[in-house]
Amino acid sequence: MTPTQQPAHVVDGDSTGPNSPIDVVADFLNAMQEGDPDTVISLAAEDIVYSNVSLPTIRGKDRFARAVRAYYGCHLGFEVVVHRIAENGSSVLTERTDALIVGPFRMQFWVCGVFEVVDGQITLWRDYFDWRSTTLAIMRGLVGVIVPPLRAQFSDTR
Numbered sequence: 633m634t635p636t637q638q639p640a641h642v643v644d645g646d647s648t649g650p651n652s653p654i655d656v657v658a659d660f661l662n663a664m665q666e667g668d669p670d671t672v673i674s675l676a677a678e679d680i681v682y683s684n685v686s687l688p689t690i691r692g693k694d695r696f697a698r699a700v701r702a703y704y705g706c707h708l709g710f711e712v713v714v715h716r717i718a719e720n721g722s723s724v725l726t727e728r729t730d731a732l733i734v735g736p737f738r739m740q741f742w743v744c745g746v747f748e749v750v751d752g753q754i755t756l757w758r759d760y761f762d763w764r765s766t767t768l769a770i771m772r773g774l775v776g777v778i779v780p781p782l783r784a785q786f787s788d789t790r
Contacts, residue, residue, distance in 0.1 A: 653749035654719040657726065660747075660754060661712050669704045673697045677753035684759045709733030711740075713786050722749050729786065739773035740784045741766045 656675060663671035673696070682690040682699070690696050703710075711731040718725045724747040731740035741761060748756035769784070776783030 651752040652719065653722055653724045653747070654717060656749045656752055656754065657717070657724040657747045658714075661714065661726075661728075664710050665712050667704055667709070669697075669700045672700050675752075675754055677750060677755040680753075680755055680757065682757045684761070686763070707734075711786070723747070724749060731784070731786070736777045736780070736783075737773045738776060738783050739766075739769040740786070741769040 660672060660675045663669075663675070673693070676693050676696050678693045680691075680693055680696050682696055690699055709732070711733065713729045714726055715729065716725075716727040726743075726745040726747070728743050728745065729740055730743050731738055742765060744760045746756065746758045746760075747754055772782070772784055
């Protein structure tokens with residue numbers, strides 16, 4: 633990892649306390665990366681809205697919890713490098729590279745995320761990504777299964 637790349641648990645910027653929106657989002661992303669579904673779910677509000685733009689939206693903590701548990705139940709891995717994170721009131725914006733991992737398959741792609749945090753819980757998580765670069769990431773992931781030295785790594789993400 634280069635010095636300009638930050639794992640989710642390292643955040644630049646001022647925070648207003650241990651439950652500031654930026655800290656809640658950093659804790660959330662870190663818990664996802666550590667494969668800790670209980671913490672991920674505990675940081676979600678009862679009325680959470682989770683949306684990957686252009687994909688179906690998940691509404692409510694029960695549905696969100698089922699999706700999180702299903703993800704980790706399939707032994708899928710998640711890694712994140714936060715390139716930029718900014719807070720404005722209850723809103724947190726992230727520019728990051730996410731990696732989704734299944735055994736030797738690893739795809740990583742750029743994501744811009746918007747989070748809304750109220751009373752220490754995430755009420756909105758909306759990610760934007762580009763289908764073209766995501767499709768290329770899938771193809772590179774498949775090639776990386778066959779030729780491991782070509783597998784994407786975070787040092788490739790700038």
